[in-house]
Amino acid sequence: MGITLWRVRTVDGAAEATPDVATHAAPDAANAAAEATTDSASDALPQVTLSEIAPAALDTVAANTDSSAAARANADVAGIRTGAETVTGVGPGLPTASMDWRDLQAAVAECRACRLCERRTNTVFGTGDQHAALMFVGEAPGHDEDLRGEPFVGRAGQLLNRMLQAMRLPREQVYIANVVKCRPPNNRNPNPDEMAACGPFLARQIALVRPRLLVALGGVAANHLLATTDSVGRLRGRIHACQPAGGGEGIPTIVTYHPSYYLRPHSTADKAKGWQDLQRVLKLLHQA
Numbered sequence: 001m002g003i004t005l006w007r008v009r010t011v012d013g014a015a016e017a018t019p020d021v022a023t024h025a026a027p028d029a030a031n032a033a034a035e036a037t038t039d040s041a042s043d044a045l046p047q048v049t050l051s052e053i054a055p056a057a058l059d060t061v062a063a064n065t066d067s068s069a070a071a072r073a074n075a076d077v078a079g080i081r082t083g084a085e086t087v088t089g090v091g092p093g094l095p096t097a098s099m100d101w102r103d104l105q106a107a108v109a110e111c112r113a114c115r116l117c118e119r120r121t122n123t124v125f126g127t128g129d130q131h132a133a134l135m136f137v138g139e140a141p142g143h144d145e146d147l148r149g150e151p152f153v154g155r156a157g158q159l160l161n162r163m164l165q166a167m168r169l170p171r172e173q174v175y176i177a178n179v180v181k182c183r184p185p186n187n188r189n190p191n192p193d194e195m196a197a198c199g200p201f202l203a204r205q206i207a208l209v210r211p212r213l214l215v216a217l218g219g220v221a222a223n224h225l226l227a228t229t230d231s232v233g234r235l236r237g238r239i240h241a242c243q244p245a246g247g248g249e250g251i252p253t254i255v256t257y258h259p260s261y262y263l264r265p266h267s268t269a270d271k272a273k274g275w276q277d278l279q280r281v282l283k284l285l286h287q288a
Contacts, residue, residue: 096200101130108181111178113197116182116190121150126177126205132168133285135211136160136201138258139191139220140180156260160217163259165277175209177202179224189204189220199224206251213284214242215253218258225253232257236277239284254281 005042099107108123127150144154152160166172180190180198202224205216212225216222219232225242226234232255241250257270258279 024182032249034286036131096204101208104201104208108201111181111197111201114182114193114194116180116184119185120182121146123181124149124151124178124183125181126175127151128171128175129173130175130209132173132175132209133212134173134215134281135175135177135206136215136217137221137225138176138178138217142187143183146183151178152259155263156258159259159262163278167282175205175211177205179221195220195224212252213281214253215281216253216255218261221258222255226255236273239280252284254284262265 089102096104096107105125108125111117111123124145135268138151141151142154144157145151151157160176161171164174179202180194181201182194184190184194214225216225216235222232222235223229226235226240235255236257238255240253240255242253243250254277257274262271262274
């Protein structure tokens with residue numbers, strides 16, 4: 001069986017023209033689009049071979065898909081706004097705005113703010129370069145991530161690794177996190193209460209990393225970061241601005257499909273669009 005490897009291409013002459021920036025308000029944790037799935041939402045899917053399309057952009061290679069095989073730029077971020085209210089902490093007396101990496105990771109590990117804590121094996125904090133220029137935001141941990149305590153380590157994670165390889169970006173040089181830090185049962189989408197509970201953790205991660213560019217992987221992450229209910233299909237292809245809850249300059253944000261989306265049957269028509277999204281990411285990084 002095989003999966004698709006995203007072939008390296010130069011950005012110059014291949015990427016689309018940079019579109020106008022679409023500005024969004026602070027994230028709304030209550031909204032989630034249907035395209036998004038958890039990091040290991042493909043746990044229940046059969047092994048599939050993705051058909052090759054857009055030969056100029058994609059290659060098919062043999063690969064092992066073993067399922068065992070990471071807002072705000074200012075350091076004083078108070079949290080991600082949910083609805084009309086700014087969340088400044090998770091649980092009673094647990095502010096996040098002043099936490100360093102060590103305190104933040106400990107707070108996530110000890111969090112009991114929602115019922116997802118009852119079934120988790122591990123919390124899944126985030127991984128990568130804590131000062132990365134590029135930060136990827138997914139939805140929630142899946143089965144493999146829950147076991148290992150690290151985001152994107154299942155089949156979808158392996159595909160994300162190949163996407164990064166095609167971009168010539170070592171995984172260690174980007175930061176990867178999820179909106180929600182505990183696995184939802186049966187890989188369902190996280191609900192609004194769960195995203196509201198974890199929102200300040202993600203906000204603080206973004207504040208500490210201070211990325212030049214955010215990439216929202218899937219609809220749930222996009223809706224959370226951009227406070228919208230629009231689908232990935234409507235959001236991709238543009239540069240958005242993820243606005244801090246208290247105002248200030250937004251972080252450029254690209255929306256693309258979750259890697260697990262490409263493991264589904266009948267998703268091949270969107271692979272070329274996904275490659276265009278990655279090209280846009282590279283172009284923006286080179287311009288910054």
